[in-house]
Amino acid sequence: MSESVQYVTNQQGERVGVLLNLETYHQLTNALTSDAEILTGLSLDELQALAESMLSPKAQVQLDDLLARNAENQLSADETITLERLLEQVDQLNILKTRARYTLNKLEGTSGVA
Known part of the structure; x- marks a missing residue:
């Protein structure tokens, strides 16, 4: 198998699968797993849901x-702590959303192998 990508077709000639040579497979998988910002173990639907998530109402x-x-300037000390906690949650949620979008973009980029 000298080509890096070969397609599996059904009886109608539609592409239904893909075969990669080992070098191409390793290039694709290493590109994703070596990036610490990539979220792994999530489906595309899960990544999309995470990318669009928001604080609860x-x-x-x-x-x-x-x-x-x-x-x-009308907050008590406890309310200030609550505000800081909520702002930290917003920051963390934004980081996760950005990582989910980044992962989706990387996955879309690697899906166009051939």
């Missing part, structure tokens, strides 16, 4: 309220 309402009251 309850947490968003609480965050909006705390931000508005913070702008007016």
Whole structure:
């Protein structure tokens, strides 16, 4: 098998599978697994859901309220801690969403092998 990619077709001639030579397979798998930002073990649907995720409505309402009251310097010490915790959750969620989009983009880039 000298070609890096060969297609498996059904009786109608439609491509239904792909065979990769070992070198091409390793190039594709190493490109994804050597990147620490790639999220592994998730399906495309799971990655898409993660990329589009957001705070729960309850947490968003609480965050909006705390931000508005913070702008007016009306937060207690406990509320300030809660606001900081919610902002940290937003930051972490944004990082995960970005990694999910990055993973999807990388997967789309490797799907066009031939």
